[in-house]
Amino acid sequence: MGSTELRKELECPVCLTIYTDPVMLTCGHNFCRDCIDRALNTQKGSARYSCPECRKRFRSRPALQRNRKLCNIVQHFLPSQPYQESGLFCTYCIHAPVPAAKTCLLCDACLCEEHLWVHSKAPEHVLCDPTTSPETRKCSVHNKILEYYCTEDAACVCESCRLEELHVGHQVEKLDETSEKKKKQLRNVLQNLMTENEEVQQRVQNLEDRRRKTLEKATGETKRVTTLLRDLRRRLEELEKRVLGDICRQAKQVSLLYDDVIKQQELRKEELSRKMRHIKKLCNMTDPLTVLQESDTGDLYDTEDRHDKELHDGGDLDVAGISHTLHTGLADIMSGVNVCFCSQNAADIMLDGNTAGNKLLITDDRKAASWSDITWNGPDTPERFQDFPQVMSLQSFSSGQHHWEVHVGLSDSWRVGVCYPSIDRKGINGSLTGYNHKSWGLYRNGSWYSVVHGSTVIRLLQKISSDTVRIYLDCEAGQISFYELSIPIRHLHTFLATFTEPLHAVLCVWAGSVTLSAGN
Template sequence: REKSQCILPVMASADLLDELTCAICTDIYRDPAVTVNCGHSFCHECITSTWDNQEKRKYFCPECLGRFRVRPLIKRDLKVSNITEKHVLTEPTALRENWKCCVHRKVLEYYCLEESVFICVSCSLAGEHRGYRVETLNEASEKKEKLRNILQKLTSQREEAEKSVQSLEELRRQVQEKAAGVTERVTALITNIREQAETPEKEALSEISRQEEQVSLRVSDLIRQLEIKKEELSRKMGDIEELLTRWHVSMDVNTASNYVSVSDDLKTVSWSEMTQSRPETPERFQDFHQVLSSSRFSSGRHYWEVEVSESGWWVVGMVYPTIERRGDQSAIGINSVSWGLGRGWFNNQYSVIHDSKLIQLPHSSSGQRLGILLDYEVGRLSFYELCDPIRHVHTFTAVFTEPLHAVFGVYRYNSSVRISGILCPLK
C-alpha cells in the first residue's frame, strides 16, 4: 500500500476556505455548480440530489433558503472550480503547526511509526491508520534532536582527534628536521677531527640516530592510538545516524493476562490486583501474569533495554510463539520453548530458568536496568546489568528453530517491567 501522507497548508484567511466549502456536504467543492437565481455554489452531485428529493414547484436554495417555482437551471462555475483545484495543489507551509491532513483537514499532530507518515488524530482513531503505533510529533522531534546533539559532540571529538594527529605529524616533522640539522652539524664537526677521533664520531651519530628513532616511535604510537580513537568515533557516529531511523519494540496487549496492566504507550507492564476484563482469546495468557512483544525475530542480532522494579517478582526473556497460553506449561521457563532471567525466587538474587530447570546465580541485583542481546544465528541470549561498570549476568545457548518473541512476566504485588531502550538490529 502506498503511503497516504497528505499535508494541506492552512490558508492565509479562513474566509477563503469557507468560500470553497459546499453547504450541503461541508466538503471542498467537487465539480461546482451555481443556481441561476441566487448565485450560491454547490457540488453538482449535491444540489442535483437535493432538488431530486424536493417536491415540484417547491425548490429552494440550501444556502439562503430562497424558493423557486420552477427548478432552476445549473451551470458549472469555472472560476470556483479553478480556485478549488489550485487550493489542493498549494505548496506546504514550512511551519509544522500549520500542516493539515488533506482527508480530514485537521492539524497533523502525530507520526505513524509503521507507515513513516504524518497523520491527524482522526487518521489515528478512525482513519486508515487506526490501530497503528503512533507518537506525537513533539516526541519524535525531541528524540531526533537528542541524537543530533550527540552526533554533533562526536563530530567535535573526531575533529579534535584529527587536529591532534596533524599536530603530532608536524611535531614529528620538526623533530626529523632538527635531527637532520644536528646530524649535519655534528658531521661537519667530526670531519675536522676525523684523523684524531673516528670512534667518537660513530658513537655520537649512533646516539643521535637512537634518540631520533625513540622519538619517532613514540610519536608513531600516539598517532596509531589517535587513529584507533578516530575510527571508533566514526563507528559510533554511524551507529547514532542509524538510530535515527530505528523502530521501537512494544508489548502486544492481545497476549496480556487479565491480571497485568499495560501502559498506553505499550512500554510498561505491571501486576494488577483487579482484572482488566479483556476478551478471552486463544493468544491471551490465562493462568500466568505475562505478555509478549508485538515484534518477533527470526534472524540477525538484536539489542534492547528494560527497567525492572526494585521489589516484587519479575521475569524477562524470549519465547517461541507456540508456547501454551493456559496451564502449568504456559509459565516462562517451565517448558523447552522459553528462556528467562528473573528476580523473586530467592529474594534479591538473580535466577535463570529453562525447561523447568531453575538455577540461582551468584549475582545480587545492584540496579534496575538490564540489557538483553539476542544473536539468533549463533544461538545466544545474553543478559547484562547496566551498572558502572556493565556486568554480564548470564548467557543461554541454544539452536533456535522458530521465531522468538520478547516476554515479560510480573508475578507479585509491586512488580513491573518497562522497555526503556529502542530495539536495535545490530550489524
C-alpha cells in the first residue's frame, strides 16, 4: 500500500484529518474521540444513536473503546510521512536527493531531517510543510512571513502590516489561533451537515419504505381484483349455462308439443279432405235415394277440433321464469362476492363544539356546521378558533384507513380537510386550514376550487359539479386524498406526508352550511 493510500486509512471520517486519540465503535469503525463524542451528543436529543459512517443503530449510547494499535500507528508512522508524500527534496543535499521534511520560509529552502535538526535551532526560522511556493506564505508588500490575521479586514498580515496605519487599532490574532477557531467552526458546520445528511437519508429511507409498501399494496390489490373478476366471470358463465340450458329445455318441450299437435292436425286434415271428397261426390249424384242413404252417416257432420285447447295451454316459453332465474342468479353473485376495497369509514365522526369559531352554529347531532351573521360569543378557551368560522372533529385518527363525506351543496364558500390537534387557534396564517404545515385542505371560493398545504395553493382546473366531496385518509401510507362524488367518482388531489400527530377532520364555512356523513 502506498503512503497516500495509507494516509487515507488514517483519516477520521468526521473531521477528515489524521486520527487524534482514535476510538472504535462496536461496528468496527474508528473516529477521533472528540469527533464521535460530538456526534453522539447531537443524537442524544432524538434518543437514537447510530454510527456516522455505516448508520448502524444502537439501542443505547455505545461505549467507546480506545484503539491502541491505531494510536501507535498514528504516533510512530505519521511524523515521517509528510515529506515522503511531497515529492520535494532537500536543498542542501547536493550529492543525492533526500526527501524534504520541512520548508523554511525565512531561507526559502527545503530541509531534510538532518539539516532540519541544525536549522530549527534558530528561532527566527519559520518552518512549514514542504512546499514549492513559499512566497504565498509571505507578505507581498514587506516580504515577511504572514503571522497574523486581521479579523476586521479578513486578511493575513505580517508583523510590519500589523504596525502600519492600515491595520492599526484592528483586532489581530495569531494565525494558529484563528485557524483553530476556523477549524472549530468548520467542525460544527460538518457536524450540522452530517446531521442533516442523516435526516435526509432517513427521509429517503422512509420514502423508499412507503414506495415499497405502496407497490406491495398495489400487487395485493391487483391479485385481489384479478381473483374477484375471475370469480365473477366463472359465476356468470355458470349462470349463463344454467339460463341458456333452461331456455333450450323449454324450447325442446314446446317444439315436441308442436310436433304432436301438427301430426294430429295433419291427420285431421286428411280426414276432412276425405269427407269433402265424399260430400262433393254426393252433391254430384242424380239419384235421390243414393244421396239420402250415403249422407246419413254421422261422421260427415262432425267438425269439432279437439286439440286447440292443448295448443293454447302449453305453446310458449316461460319468459317470466327465465327472467326470474337470471335476476336471482345475478343477485346471488353480487351478494356472494365482496366487491368493496378495504377501508374503514368514519361513521361516528362528530364535530367538537368547543373548537367552533364564534360565527359557527353546530347542530344538536354535531354533524353539521352553518355560518351565522350573529357572533354568539362562546367561552374564550384555548381550544376555540378565534379568527375563522372553523371547527374540528372530536375523533382523531392515528392509524389505519378512513374516509368520510362532506355535503357542501348549501355553501359556495367552504374549506374541508384534516389538521393536527396542535394547530394554532389564533392568527391568520397559523390557524386557517391549509395555510400552515399542520393542516391540509380543499376549498371553494365562489366559482373556483383549490387545494392548499403550507400556504402553497394549487388551483383545480375542473369545477366540482357534485355537492358532496369525499376525504380519504391513509395514516400508514401518509396520504390525504380528496374526491368528488360524481358519476363516476373523480379524484381531485392527493397530498403525501409523514404524519407526526393524530389527525382530526376540520371544516370551515363562510356561507350556508356543510354536513358530515359516513363513507359508503
